[in-house]
Amino acid sequence: MKFGTWMSIITFVGGIWVILSPTIVGVIPRHGNPWTNVVLGTEILGLAICLFSLLGVMGFWAIRLKWLSSQKFDPPKPNS
8 A cells, every 4th residue: 555545544543533532531521511612622623634534545546546547558569
């Protein structure tokens, strides 16, 4: 795999970690409104990170496929 794909996967996992971190650490209140500022902020930030990583990997492979489609793959010519 290309380096850009690996970085996008790592960034996506990081975004999932940002979304789940308040639950794992235990910051979410047990009563009342669960959408406190801390939780809502991490949800928005995590979703933005995941979205940017997916857009990045799609852009990376779109540029790669565009480059591959512009290459000319002529078969070798026989020697006469």
